[in-house]
Amino acid sequence: MAVSSEFKRSRELFINLTQRELKGKYKRTVLGQLWSLANPLALMLVYTFVFAFIFRIAPPVGSPSGLDAFPLWLLCGLLPWIFFSNVVQQGMGVLLANEGLIKKVYFPRNVLIFSSAASLAVNWGIEMMVLIVALVIAGAYGVIVWLPVVIFFMFLLAVFAVGIALMLSIANVHFRDTQYFVGIILQLGMYLTPVIYPISLVQVQSDRFGSLFGVFSLVDLYRLNPMERFLSAFRSLLYDNTWPALGDTVACVLISAVVFALGWVVFRRNERKLAEIL
Amino acid sequence: MTEVAVHIDDVSKKFRLYKERNQSLKSAIMRGRKSVHEDFWALNDISFDINTGETFGLVGDNGSGKSTLLKCMAQILYPDKGSIAMKGRVAALLEVGSGFHPELSGRENIFLNGSILGMSKQEIVKKFDSIVDFSGVSEFIDQPVKNYSSGMYVRLGFSVAIHVDPDILLVDEVLAVGDETFQQKCADKFVEFRRDGKTVIIVSHALGTMMTMCDRLAWLSHGELQAVGNPESVVAEYRGVAQ
Numbered sequence: 467m468a469v470s471s472e473f474k475r476s477r478e479l480f481i482n483l484t485q486r487e488l489k490g491k492y493k494r495t496v497l498g499q500l501w502s503l504a505n506p507l508a509l510m511l512v513y514t515f516v517f518a519f520i521f522r523i524a525p526p527v528g529s530p531s532g533l534d535a536f537p538l539w540l541l542c543g544l545l546p547w548i549f550f551s552n553v554v555q556q557g558m559g560v561l562l563a564n565e566g567l568i569k570k571v572y573f574p575r576n577v578l579i580f581s582s583a584a585s586l587a588v589n590w591g592i593e594m595m596v597l598i599v600a601l602v603i604a605g606a607y608g609v610i611v612w613l614p615v616v617i618f619f620m621f622l623l624a625v626f627a628v629g630i631a632l633m634l635s636i637a638n639v640h641f642r643d644t645q646y647f648v649g650i651i652l653q654l655g656m657y658l659t660p661v662i663y664p665i666s667l668v669q670v671q672s673d674r675f676g677s678l679f680g681v682f683s684l685v686d687l688y689r690l691n692p693m694e695r696f697l698s699a700f701r702s703l704l705y706d707n708t709w710p711a712l713g714d715t716v717a718c719v720l721i722s723a724v725v726f727a728l729g730w731v732v733f734r735r736n737e738r739k740l741a742e743i744l
Numbered sequence: 745m746t747e748v749a750v751h752i753d754d755v756s757k758k759f760r761l762y763k764e765r766n767q768s769l770k771s772a773i774m775r776g777r778k779s780v781h782e783d784f785w786a787l788n789d790i791s792f793d794i795n796t797g798e799t800f801g802l803v804g805d806n807g808s809g810k811s812t813l814l815k816c817m818a819q820i821l822y823p824d825k826g827s828i829a830m831k832g833r834v835a836a837l838l839e840v841g842s843g844f845h846p847e848l849s850g851r852e853n854i855f856l857n858g859s860i861l862g863m864s865k866q867e868i869v870k871k872f873d874s875i876v877d878f879s880g881v882s883e884f885i886d887q888p889v890k891n892y893s894s895g896m897y898v899r900l901g902f903s904v905a906i907h908v909d910p911d912i913l914l915v916d917e918v919l920a921v922g923d924e925t926f927q928q929k930c931a932d933k934f935v936e937f938r939r940d941g942k943t944v945i946i947v948s949h950a951l952g953t954m955m956t957m958c959d960r961l962a963w964l965s966h967g968e969l970q971a972v973g974n975p976e977s978v979v980a981e982y983r984g985v986a987q
């Protein structure tokens with residue numbers, strides 16, 4: 467009974483904190499929630515100009531969807547990446563930001579991470595809906611059929627991101643360097659993940675070098691990045707309108723489960739000390 | 745036939761006092777594996793019981809460990825030794841209005857703060873009018889709280905906290921908030937709490953008020969329990985040492 471009432475309490479608090487985040491953020495702005503769309507849109511324009519127009523990167527034609535549009539191809543990977551990056555970055559700082567609360571009130575601390583991620587997930591959901599409408603308008607009607615699978619992968623990515631945020635939030639309380647370090651890693655990560663260029667370009671270079679140390683190729687190394695798996699799955703579903711590769715699916719499920727479990731344990735073991743060490 | 749609401753058993757609390765603490769990776773690596781800190785025992789083997797329905801006071805000099813003990817009861821800090829058992833729902837007024845979001849209105853903040861303090865939505869809806877009424881800021885309830893005066897801010901926070909309707913209420917020096925009418929309201933509320941058989945634990949330096957309000961007092965000094973018992977004698981003892 468104690469556990470269920472604790473859970474109920476967390477749920478209530480979770481909903482309220484998420485609302486606080488969503489409502490407080492764009493208060494007193496004319497465009498309100500629309501601002502959350504402005505950032506990905508601006509990035510899309512810049513990247514399309516630089517990488518499709520100037521560098522002439524050509525993404526593969528979607529099959530079977532038949533899509534051939536860099537901006538749409540870009541957004542299928544960019545939106546999940548921005549979400550991931552925001553959850554990690556915001557989640558990492560949320561314990562410090564709520565120091566006053568943690569020191570004065572007892573409540574389940576992990577709710578802070580979850581509600582920060584949830585508010586970002588709401589924005590991401592809106593972005594994805596806009597993207598899907600755009601995809602349909604561009605002729606990829608098939609995407610409608612894949613919506614449930616898209617939602618499943620969105621859930622997996624959220625779980626993965628929250629797992630990392632849980633771990634890093636604790637690390638950040640101990641060492642404030644964490645947030646700056648991770649900020650840089652995320653910036654680099656975007657270029658080491660096929661967000662703005664297709665992995666086929668990496669494959670080309672990898673084939674040129676052949677196998678490294680006779681065991682793995684450059685592209686094998688490149689694909690150790692879990693976000694590569696996620697983006698590949700999202701592009702299969704949204705841009706190609708087909709099943710993601712089985713290997714990617716298995717990798718996404720396993721990675722998110724393991725990372726979340728790890729994050730949960732790390733957080734559990736440290737949350738009691740938070741009021742003291744903050 | 746007295747029931748125990750709070751059972752404090754041999755509680756000790758240690759803080760680490762860092763000689764030099766900049767929480768950076770560089771300093772951690774520079775000082776190697778052993779960190780430079782001293783253990784400071786803010787509480788030492790404290791044991792006593794508080795009965796259900798009692799209004800109990802904690803007194804002592806600044807830095808004697810009163811707030812630390814209260815935070816251990818509120819599960820914000822965890823004792824390094826010993827244990828604390830609390831019977832029933834606990835609400836702590838350690839700082840009122842923490843968790844208010846400045847851009848949100850008073851109304852929205854009541855819901856937010858209420859849920860932080862552990863109230864369900866139905867509960868808040870049910871008590872909403874009473875909360876606003878008690879706070880006396882009803883005209884401004886749809887204004888963002890950053891436009892509140894500091895007194896209004898505190899009144900609203902206090903009003904939310906007091907409506908949590910706990911079995912055990914922990915209060916740390918927030919009695920002195922607000923103007924006189926509001927203080928009177930608060931005092932009345934405590935009387936009501938006591939009438940309803942709730943346990944109230946108060947930390948304060950206002951010895952006069954403590955003597956009239958509390959059934960029993962505990963006196964802490966440098967983290968040690970000096971005396972527990974009837975307010976007059978504990979205060980007399982405490983004052984005796986202070987002189």
Ligand SMILES: Nc1ncnc2c1ncn2[C@@H]1O[C@H](COP(=O)(O)OP(=O)(O)OP(=O)(O)O)[C@@H](O)[C@H]1O
Pocket residue numbers: 741742759760761786804805806807808809810811812813
């Ligand atoms: N987070 C902390 N880290 C290190 N030391 C702490 C911490 N919190 C409290 N202390 C120390 O513990 C001792 C007791 O502090 P506490 O706040 O319990 O005193 P208090 O009795 O409430 O005093 P006051 O009457 O001034 O409110 C103090 O010496 C304080 O410096």
Ligand SMILES: [Mg+2]
Pocket residue numbers: 810811812916
């Ligand atoms: Mg104190």
